[in-house]
Amino acid sequence: MKTDFKKTEKKQSKNLVFHQKLWKKTIPILLILLNSVFISGQSGPDFSVLADKAFQKLYQNPDDCINYSLSILISDQNNEHKIVLRNIISQAYAMKGDYVQSVNISSQKDDSDKENLSYFMQLFADYNLADQYQNLDLYNQSQKIISSLLINKKLLNSENIKIKTTVAKLYQLQALNFGINRNYILALENIAKSDSFLTVNNEENTILKIENKIFRAAYLSRQNKLEQAKNLLENALLEAKNTNYSYLEALAYENLARYYFSKEDYQTSIVYLEKGLSEIENLPFNNLKSRIYESLSKCYFALHDDEKHHFYNKLYVDSRTKIDASTKEGIRYIVKLVETYQNKNLEFQRQNESKKFWFLFFIILLIVIGLTIWFLIIKNRNKDLKKQFDFFEKQKKWEKSHAEILIKKESDVIEKTTDKDSNKISKEKEEEILQKLEEFEQSDRFLNKNMSLSTLSAQMEVNTKYLSEVINNHKGKNFNGYINELRINHIAHLLKSNPSYLNYKVSYLAEISGFSSHSAFTTVFKSVTGMSPNVYIQEISKNRAL
Secondary structure, eight states: OHHHHHHHHHHHHHHHHHHHHHHHHHHHHHHHHHHHHHHHHTSHHHHHHHHHHHHHHHTTOHHHHHHHHHHHHHHOOOHHHHHHHHHHHHHHHHHHTOHHHHHHHHHOOOGGGGGGSOHHHHHHHHHHHHHHHHHTTOHHHHHHHHHHHTTOHHHHTOOOHHHHHHHHHHHHHHHHHHHHTTOHHHHHHHHHHHHHTOOSOSHHHHHHHHHHHHHHHHHHHHTTOHHHHHHHHHHHHHHHHTTTOHHHHHHHHHHHHHHHHHTTOHHHHHHHHHHHHHHHTTSOOHHHHHHHHHHHHHHHHHTTOHHHHHHHHHHHHHHHHHHHHHHHHHHHHHHHHHHHHHHHHHHHHHHHHHHHHHHHHHHHHHHHHHHHHHHHHHHHHOGGGHHHHHHHHHHHHHHHHHHHHHHHHHHHHHHHHHHHHHHSOOHHHHHHHHHHHHHHHHSSGGGOTTOOHHHHHHHHTOOHHHHHHHHHHHHSSOHHHHHHHHHHHHHHHHHHHOGGGGGSOHHHHHHHTTOSOHHHHHHHHHHHHSSOHHHHHHHHHHHHHO
């Protein structure tokens, strides 16, 4: 190339005029070619390639994925393409632990063209919403959306490749919802169904299959099928190494480390955790990093290496604090979006009611005018009807005034009834909330440090006032007292049933119980059990010695 350039440079003075003429002729041709390339780059088949590449980048580097997808999104005017790209960008932000941006990019919709979306894109939009709810720990909402979709036989019997892949994602998402609620049998069933829809050999399906193996291994491990889980994880790790997806490899390492931790082989667990961390240390997979930091902290704690335990525990706490804060903001943001949507619907209903009212009023007015004219004609034709007409007029006036009185009374009754109903919870609603509280108590979500009345009400899809009232009436305490008692009962049970917990420091017991401080844990523990954590541990130890 350099030699050719020098030769051209020597001949430049002789060929300058020729090149200028040639360039003038070439410009229009180049513009036409570039235009045709750009247009074809936005066509269906080429977009599929671009979207597939964006999805691959999601598992390589979320920041690269976001930049790449945004560059396509800016130039692409196709609304269906925009939905796909926004979903990928939203998932990238979720992997980073930035749920506010995740919700924000996902909520940007073009409502004007919503009715024109294809069946697949409507399905994809619903999947996106279910995914968003799950990212924000609103598992019940996510589960309801998916359940309503998966009863559609047309959807399940479709041979469309894109629809089948989306159905596989829905089953995978549903498996995660069941896993969170510790229903591992249904979780495994949904993973199997997800695999059955991954029939095409492309990169997206390959990624989903590896993920499913890792998730299946996690649920088998929770059923104490440890060796079966280990074999699956080793197989998934081999497949992940053959790809260029750092996230999948780190996820497989992290789950293998959990296997060795359960075997109390803490050194091997640390080796796998460090391998996983090295894969994503310089990448913004903040959620997965936080889990690895937590596991390393626990391993070093078990090995009595206080220095490294505190080092990784600090990394875990710092990262978890940021992620939890982002989750809270994300929930607030999505609640506002839902409220805005509901308000728009209410305003639309008010406008419809107003239109109906004026329409009925106009019809009634026409009827009244018609009747009046008719009666006037009758009056002129037959004077004998005058008395009847006068009586009718009096009756009409009485009915009108009576109707106004009745309307006013009904309005007052409705207002009073509404006031009463708004302040009184129905028996059915009360039983529904009690059932949801029972399910909540069976899970370990109360161990979340950020669990609040608003967060729980959002997860249960109930009014905060109703939830607070049911807890006060049936649990005999306010929300904080209710949550704290669940946490204390949980840790007290662990201390009784698992001897290893008797060796843990009180500060660590406070942390895993969901308390923000050692002192708060000690105070609440004593108020619930009647003794301090140290005294309780001593009593348990004495009883075991006997």
